[in-house]
Amino acid sequence: MNSLIKLELTRALRNRKFLFFSVMYPSLLFLLIAGNADSTTKVDGTGLTLPTYMMVSMASFGALTAVLMGNSERIAKERESGWVRQLRLTTLPGRGYVLAKTASAAVVSLPSVVVVFAVAAIAKGVRLDAWQWLALTGVIWAGSLVFAALGVAIGYLASGDAVRPITMITYFGLSMLGGLWMPATSFPQWLQDIAEWLPTHAYAALGQAIEQSHAPHAQDIALLAVFFVLFAGGAAWLYRKDTLKA
Amino acid sequence: MTTTAAVVAFDQVSKAYGSVRAVDGLTLSLHPGETVALLGPNGAGKSTTLDLLLGLKQADSGSVRLFGGTPREAIVAGRVGAMLQSGGLMDEVTVAELVRLACDLHPRPYRVSDVLSRAGVEQIADRKVNKLSGGQAQRVRFALATAGDSDLIVLDEPTTGMDVTTRQAFWATMREQADAGRTVLFATHYLEEADAVADRVLVLHRGRLLADGTAAEIKAKAGARRIAFDLEGAIDETALRALPFLTTIDVSGATVRIQSSDADATVHALYGLGLYPRNLEVAGLGLEQAFVAITAAEEAKSL
Numbered sequence: 001m002n003s004l005i006k007l008e009l010t011r012a013l014r015n016r017k018f019l020f021f022s023v024m025y026p027s028l029l030f031l032l033i034a035g036n037a038d039s040t041t042k043v044d045g046t047g048l049t050l051p052t053y054m055m056v057s058m059a060s061f062g063a064l065t066a067v068l069m070g071n072s073e074r075i076a077k078e079r080e081s082g083w084v085r086q087l088r089l090t091t092l093p094g095r096g097y098v099l100a101k102t103a104s105a106a107v108v109s110l111p112s113v114v115v116v117f118a119v120a121a122i123a124k125g126v127r128l129d130a131w132q133w134l135a136l137t138g139v140i141w142a143g144s145l146v147f148a149a150l151g152v153a154i155g156y157l158a159s160g161d162a163v164r165p166i167t168m169i170t171y172f173g174l175s176m177l178g179g180l181w182m183p184a185t186s187f188p189q190w191l192q193d194i195a196e197w198l199p200t201h202a203y204a205a206l207g208q209a210i211e212q213s214h215a216p217h218a219q220d221i222a223l224l225a226v227f228f229v230l231f232a233g234g235a236a237w238l239y240r241k242d243t244l245k246a
Numbered sequence: 247m248t249t250t251a252a253v254v255a256f257d258q259v260s261k262a263y264g265s266v267r268a269v270d271g272l273t274l275s276l277h278p279g280e281t282v283a284l285l286g287p288n289g290a291g292k293s294t295t296l297d298l299l300l301g302l303k304q305a306d307s308g309s310v311r312l313f314g315g316t317p318r319e320a321i322v323a324g325r326v327g328a329m330l331q332s333g334g335l336m337d338e339v340t341v342a343e344l345v346r347l348a349c350d351l352h353p354r355p356y357r358v359s360d361v362l363s364r365a366g367v368e369q370i371a372d373r374k375v376n377k378l379s380g381g382q383a384q385r386v387r388f389a390l391a392t393a394g395d396s397d398l399i400v401l402d403e404p405t406t407g408m409d410v411t412t413r414q415a416f417w418a419t420m421r422e423q424a425d426a427g428r429t430v431l432f433a434t435h436y437l438e439e440a441d442a443v444a445d446r447v448l449v450l451h452r453g454r455l456l457a458d459g460t461a462a463e464i465k466a467k468a469g470a471r472r473i474a475f476d477l478e479g480a481i482d483e484t485a486l487r488a489l490p491f492l493t494t495i496d497v498s499g500a501t502v503r504i505q506s507s508d509a510d511a512t513v514h515a516l517y518g519l520g521l522y523p524r525n526l527e528v529a530g531l532g533l534e535q536a537f538v539a540i541t542a543a544e545e546a547k548s549l
Binding site for chain 1: 300301302304321322324326327328330333334335336337338339343344346347348350351352353387390
């Protein structure tokens with residue numbers, strides 16, 4: 001399986017468009033949004049400056065891009081082309097394909113998180129304690145697994161033509177409504193009520209709690225855990241259905 | 247199981263999609279070292295048979311055994327190399343990278359460079375997989391199927407998309423595999439390939455095995471020989487139709503074409519009618535005509 005992970009990675013790193021969108025794009029977006037913000041204005045009700053707040057949002061967004069965008073489309077396409085069938089004729093265990101995809105996405109998502117941090121620290125002077133940087137990296141990276149599972153589920157749910165629009169709608173919907181592009185506190189109340197239940201909102205909230213030196217809220221962790229079970233369970237069910245149909 | 251287990255053993259295997267019986271009570275076994283062609287018209291159940299054999303589909307009833315175990319066990323043990331008709335390839339990687347992956351995944355791999363040269367894809371080793379022509383992609387699939395020391399090689403329509411020269415080179419490579427003692431099973435609709443390459447031909451029709459034997463035996467089974475001649479003057483077709491052992495007759499202009507299960511007796515009776523056939527030819531049926539005759543006879547039976 002390691003050889004498949006290696007090859008998936010080689011391929012991901014070779015794909016400039018994908019690298020740009022998952023690694024560079026979140027940082028550029030961060031500069032665009034936080035660029036003119038002075039470093040003293042606080043985001044309502046958080047006690048965090050806009051650059052600090054948006055740093056976590058964009059790092060989460062970058063990780064989301066890396067794990068969701070690549071996998072769902074590739075899986076749907078490779079199911080259709082028959083590559084998944086071909087792999088079933090090798091010694092690779094059944095889950096190996098999905099695990100290799102997830103593992104390689106996780107490797108790409110790490111730099112996208114770190115680059116946002118570096119840009120925020122250098123360009124906007126965001127300062128945190130060493131433990132906070134480490135905890136943020138760890139939490140955002142681990143949390144991206146929820147969306148990796150979602151990507152796999154979409155890849156097994158959608159056919160080759162439908163996968164891109166479905167992924168895009170899910171991706172932009174989750175990013176915007178979850179408050180990754182602008183603080184959810186700027187939404188009208190009814191939208192805030194919806195946003196609160198989205199996995200992306202809980203995901204970014206984990207990071208923001210760390211920035212506030214709090215422990216993450218139990219509700220956010222529980223919400224993410226529920227979504228993870230839902231997405232991973234759905235992915236496993238769809239995977240099995242696909243295998244029987246072959 | 248003992249070591250004498252058949253390479254492939256199907257026992258009363260059936261598989262239906264809705265009301266269509268793709269494979270219907272199929273029983274067959276393949277033995278070590280055989281090169282076997284699986285023939286059949288479109289929709290005969292060839293691909294389903296191969297999918298069942300490789301464990302990609304599960305039979306509704308009956309058992310499929312490879313080397314005495316399940317298909318998956320045989321694959322995990324590295325005993326089976328397969329090339330699917332619909333076998334997609336991972337794109338945006340090079341041919342060499344993909345072949346290396348196949349070698350890494352095989353328990354008894356060959357060297358990557360050997361696999362590349364044997365499949366004739368060394369020159370395109372650095373090319374991206376998604377930039378290949380149809381024939382080149384087929385050769386890459388073949389490389390993947392032969393990345394290691396497997397005992398059984400399964401090929402579904404392997405030469406589709408290849409030009410004549412590439413096709414001949416492909417079969418030469420394939421014969422080397424068979425000569426090395428491997429069992430080779432291939433599905434094809436090019437009958438001349440089956441005729442030239444296979445020791446044994448299985449004719450599949452509507453999911454059932456219609457014929458199983460050497461290409462010569464299949465031809466014999468089909469009613470065998472073809473007689474053609476010209477006649478001068480008016481042709482009495484009714485009299486010709488009454489010839490013994492005649493199976494089909496076709497009269498066009500002065501030319502008569504007959505298929506007969508006993509050409510000697512038919513020709514003898516032809517002279518007995520007092521006729522004087524000119525340009526008389528008696529020849530064996532090609533596998534293609536034999537195949538058409540066998541499947542047509544089956545169609546007629548089922549009507």
